Amino acid sequence: MKKAFTIIEIIVSVIIIAIVVLGLSKINKQNVHMSEYVSLRNKTELSNSLFLTKEAFRYDNSKKDAYTLLHGMKISNMKTRAYLKKIERKIYIDDDIPLKKMLIPLQVKAIMLKSKYASKYYRFNP
Numbered sequence: 001m002k003k004a005f006t007i008i009e010i011i012v013s014v015i016i017i018a019i020v021v022l023g024l025s026k027i028n029k030q031n032v033h034m035s036e037y038v039s040l041r042n043k044t045e046l047s048n049s050l051f052l053t054k055e056a057f058r059y060d061n062s063k064k065d066a067y068t069l070l071h072g073m074k075i076s077n078m079k080t081r082a083y084l085k086k087i088e089r090k091i092y093i094d095d096d097i098p099l100k101k102m103l104i105p106l107q108v109k110a111i112m113l114k115s116k117y118a119s120k121y122y123r124f125n126p
Contacts, residue, residue: 044117047087051113052121060093090114097122 050066059069067075067084075081094110107125112118 041117044115045119048089048113048119048121050084050087051089051091052111052123056091056111057093057109059091061091063088063090088115 047066051064051069053069055069055072056064065085066087066089067081070084075084090113092112092114094112097108097110109123109125110120111123112120
């Protein structure tokens, strides 16, 4: 008699391989989802920088587009204007943050930008 695998052993090994492949595909799907999330979050953080000008402090509790805040730059390219008008954020300005016992007098304000991903930034003014 020849030594060989039985049909049960082959089925069990196929099932084990299938479970491992399914687990790996789930991990791959999670990695793809996380990389998409990080990419979108980075794009949002980059576009948030357009809202951190001194002009933003005039628009507390308002929804504004980036073009409105950058109107002083006199942007002439129509494609750039259209793109900046699409980027909108809800702006919230907090009261001054009190700093005690500082050697250098400093004013700190927080600005909260709400869109798909909310972010909070701090602005230091001497």
